[in-house]
Amino acid sequence: xxxxxxxxxxxxxxxxxxxxxxxxxxxxxxxxxxxxxxxxxxxxxxxxxxxxxxxxxxxxxxxxxxxxxxxxxxxxxxxxxxxxxxxxxxxxxxxxxxxxxxxxxxxxxxxxxxxxxxxxxxxxxxxxxxxxxxxxxxxxxxxxxxxxxxxxxxxxxxxxxxxxxxxxxxxxxxxxxxxxxxxxxxxxxxxxxxxxxxxxxxxxxxxxxxxxxxxxxxxxxxxxxxxxxxxxxxxxxxxxxxxxxxxxxxxxxxxxxxxxxxxxxxxxxxxxxxxxxxxxxxxxxxxxxxxxxxxxxxxxxxxxxxxxxxxxxxxxxxxxxxxxxxxxxxxxxxxxxxxxxxxxxxxxxxxxxxxxxxxxxxxxxxxxxxxxxxxxxx
Numbered sequence: 001x002x003x004x005x006x007x008x009x010x011x012x013x014x015x016x017x018x019x020x021x022x023x024x025x026x027x028x029x030x031x032x033x034x035x036x037x038x039x040x041x042x043x044x045x046x047x048x049x050x051x052x053x054x055x056x057x058x059x060x061x062x063x064x065x066x067x068x069x070x071x072x073x074x075x076x077x078x079x080x081x082x083x084x085x086x087x088x089x090x091x092x093x094x095x096x097x098x099x100x101x102x103x104x105x106x107x108x109x110x111x112x113x114x115x116x117x118x119x120x121x122x123x124x125x126x127x128x129x130x131x132x133x134x135x136x137x138x139x140x141x142x143x144x145x146x147x148x149x150x151x152x153x154x155x156x157x158x159x160x161x162x163x164x165x166x167x168x169x170x171x172x173x174x175x176x177x178x179x180x181x182x183x184x185x186x187x188x189x190x191x192x193x194x195x196x197x198x199x200x201x202x203x204x205x206x207x208x209x210x211x212x213x214x215x216x217x218x219x220x221x222x223x224x225x226x227x228x229x230x231x232x233x234x235x236x237x238x239x240x241x242x243x244x245x246x247x248x249x250x251x252x253x254x255x256x257x258x259x260x261x262x263x264x265x266x267x268x269x270x271x272x273x274x275x276x277x278x279x280x281x282x283x284x285x286x287x288x289x290x291x292x293x294x295x296x297x298x299x300x301x302x303x304x305x306x307x308x309x310x311x312x313x314x315x316x317x318x319x320x321x322x323x324x325x326x327x328x329x330x331x332x333x334x335x336x337x338x339x340x341x342x343x344x345x346x347x348x349x350x351x352x353x354x355x356x357x358x359x360x361x362x363x364x365x366x367x368x369x370x371x372x373x374x375x376x377x378x
Contacts, residue, residue: 008091012041012102022177022363050277078105116375122147123154126317171365172357180360186283208289215249232334237269326352
């Protein structure tokens with residue numbers, strides 16, 4: 001970019017941290033001036049500090065400290081607090097990543113103030129408008145001036161929505177940049193369990209262990225659905241002799257306690273932990289026999305690692321993890337989950353290949369595009 005004004009880079013929630021880390025490194029290497037703004041959408045100080053430390057992210061230049069609330073409250077508060085930041089710093093552009101509330105809130109304020117918007121991880125679609133993230137993705141792409149995609153199919157989605165292909169650049173996946181950069185520093189699974197006071201010997205069996213993550217409202221907010229999932233998890237751990245490590249998301253823990261389900265998890269076979277840092281989770285994922293999740297990012301990371309992934313959703317905004325990677329969609333019904341796990345244990349894992357440009361250099365490609373980019377807005 002020709003302007004010496006900085007690009008304002010936005011993070012708000014933990015999935016954003018893994019995406020922004022390689023971008024900040026690439027910008028520094030390319031001498032692209034940048035400021036880092038943390039909205040505080042995820043506001044757990046200990047977890048934020050751990051992710052920033054593990055990923056080598058610079059301390060945020062600005063922290064809006066928004067905190068929790070409904071989708072409307074949180075989005076509105078981010079918009080209210082980010083506007084004076086744009087007035088003060090007059091950035092050359094604002095860069096947002098992913099699909100969280102911070103993404104759409106900051107992009108919308110910038111667009112209304114004539115500040116160019118750059119969206120990293122554009123064009124992903126689940127086709128499920130009941131997911132708040134899907135609304136955030138679609139709207140952010142519509143008001144973005146420059147769109148960076150992780151897979152080629154994203155361009156088709158954007159073209160169908162009337163977005164000029166000239167504004168779209170296929171660069172690969174910055175999440176995978178972070179995975180490559182940190183893989184050697186990943187903490188062994190046994191060390192993580194010992195640090196939590198759990199029996200690390202349980203994961204030494206020939207069958208190995210499964211890693212479980214769960215946080216989406218469709219899985220955790222309905223008592224019947226969540227009861228079915230927890231019953232299924234106990235059956236997998238017991239009947240299939242597959243211990244399960246379960247770092248529990250705060251939202252999920254709240255629902256498990258509200259529904260009286262937390263104490264039903266078999267403590268001898270289902271090893272529950274608090275939310276974990278990136279290097280801890282990466283170590284658990286790398287060594288797992290398989291992963292059960294409803295996380296979009298973990299679908300990508302397991303594909304990059306070649307680990308079988310069973311996704312407890314009926315759709316995914318990351319179809320390349322299914323068509324080319326190791327991911328299988330099963331929904332959230334217990335028998336479907338049980339059947340998929342049984343099949344994965346009984347035969348060789350679903351074969352997959354590493355998708356194009358998932359090579360650890362996506363952020364470098366983003367920086368290269370921006371070095372020659374002249375935004376239309378002034």
